[in-house]
Amino acid sequence: MTTLKAALIQQTCGRDRQENLDHTKDMIIRAAADGAELILLQELHTGPYFCQVEDPALFDRAEPIPGDSSRQIAALAAELVVVIVASLFERRAPGLYHNTAVVFEKNGTIAGTYRKMHIPDDPGFYEKFYFTPGDLGFNPISTSAGTLGVLVCWDQWYPEAARLMALAGADILIYPTAIGWDPTDNDDEKARQRDAWITVQRGHAVASGIPVLAINRVGYEASPSDPGAGIQFWGSSFAAGPQGEILAEASREAEEILMVDIDMGQSERVRRIWPFLRDRRIDAYGDILKRFRD
Numbered sequence: 001m002t003t004l005k006a007a008l009i010q011q012t013c014g015r016d017r018q019e020n021l022d023h024t025k026d027m028i029i030r031a032a033a034d035g036a037e038l039i040l041l042q043e044l045h046t047g048p049y050f051c052q053v054e055d056p057a058l059f060d061r062a063e064p065i066p067g068d069s070s071r072q073i074a075a076l077a078a079e080l081v082v083v084i085v086a087s088l089f090e091r092r093a094p095g096l097y098h099n100t101a102v103v104f105e106k107n108g109t110i111a112g113t114y115r116k117m118h119i120p121d122d123p124g125f126y127e128k129f130y131f132t133p134g135d136l137g138f139n140p141i142s143t144s145a146g147t148l149g150v151l152v153c154w155d156q157w158y159p160e161a162a163r164l165m166a167l168a169g170a171d172i173l174i175y176p177t178a179i180g181w182d183p184t185d186n187d188d189e190k191a192r193q194r195d196a197w198i199t200v201q202r203g204h205a206v207a208s209g210i211p212v213l214a215i216n217r218v219g220y221e222a223s224p225s226d227p228g229a230g231i232q233f234w235g236s237s238f239a240a241g242p243q244g245e246i247l248a249e250a251s252r253e254a255e256e257i258l259m260v261d262i263d264m265g266q267s268e269r270v271r272r273i274w275p276f277l278r279d280r281r282i283d284a285y286g287d288i289l290k291r292f293r294d
Contacts, residue, residue, distance in 0.1 A: 002265060004145060006038040007031035008258040009045075010237040010250045012219035017046050017061075021069060025076055031257050032080040038145040042217045042237075043087045043153050043178040044099070049231065052223045054129040062091035065113065070102055078108030083145040087152065087176040089130075090115070099131045101150045101176055103141045112141030116152040117161065124182065124223070124231055127154070138164035146171035146264060149210075153177045156201055156214065160288070166208035167277075171264060173204060177216040180233035194234050194252075202244035209242040209271040211262050218255060242270040 009027045013020050024045055031039050044050075046069050050058045063069055069088055077084045083106050090100035099116035115134030119127045138161055140149045149170025155161045156175045165173060179197060181190045205212040218235035222228075237250040239260040248260040271277065287293055 002263075004037055004262040004264050005035050006040065006145075006213060006239070006260050006262055007034070007036035008040050008213060008215045008237045008239065008248075008250065008260070010042060010216060010218050010235050010256045010258060011045070012255055013045060013048050013217060013221075015048055017069070020046050021072055025072070027255075027257055028076055028082075028084065029080065031259070032082050034257070034259055036082060036259065038083045038085075038143075038148075040085045040174055040213055040215045041087055041176060042215045043176040044089060045087055045176075045217070046089075048221050049178045049217070049233075050224075051127045051130060052124050052221070052229075052231065053225045054126050055224070059091075059097060059130070062089040062097050064092075065090050065100060065102055066110065067091075070104075070110070073102075074104050074108040074110070077104040077106060081106045083111075083143045083148075085148065085150060085174055085176065092132075096132055097130055098134060099127065099152055100134075101152055101174075103143060103148060103150060106144055111143045112139075114139075114141070114150045114152065116155060118154045118158055120154045124229075138168065140165055140168050140170035149173045151175050153179060156197070156204075159200075159204060159207065162204035162210075163208060166210050170210065171267070172262065173201075173208075173210055173212045175201065175212070175214040177214055177237075178233065179216055180231040183220070183230065183232050190234075194236060198236070198238065201238075202240045202246075205240045205242055206244040206274075207276060209267050209274060209276065211242055211247075211267070212240045213260075213262075214238055218251070218253065242267045243274075 117134040121128040149165030222230040
């Protein structure tokens, strides 16, 4: 039996990039000291969730990959001999930007990248203004910590993305995330949203017989255009096993290093008794490629 020790870094973020990175690096060091082999960071962890407004000046937050932030994280991965999954605002070319996850091998090299495929455009989440949809497809990234199916936030609502990663050989699904409540929502609505977020991802774990790790930010971030508005990020980072069982769950309010042991042999055992991949009717799914069946 092979057990992988993973750490999910749930944190708050301020406006100073280097202060955020220094805080993140401190949490990474603490996680590695506790034995973590795979360390996961939340979506866009170098700063606030800037997509609450549409402002051309905020494109200045983007950086190339490799760039300063990725070099700092790469150096730490090599120093600590750990695999790190980071999430950066990528400047690919003038006028071309992506929401990109970067996977660093334990020797500090970039094992691979994933560009967020599904881009939301909702009040307070104006991501289509900033991010070009990903063009790297749903391809897992091979590392010394396993083959990682890295997706990003809004991707987590789409079973197609999870399935394609699983079919391509991912050992684990990983979702760096920035999701929270409109503070004006009532408690019932807040509960429905958070429960739906957890439930859909547990469903991906069950449907493909694969562990899921979701890493969310935490804390309140006011809207730059309206200090009376903002997002209350609900934390709740969690790990689920291949039967959807909750292995670990973080606080809704506080920063946390969530440690979890992943049994890397459990997927094989579960898929033998729940052979969903065997019983898929791939001959009958052609209409999945249609937007809607009229």
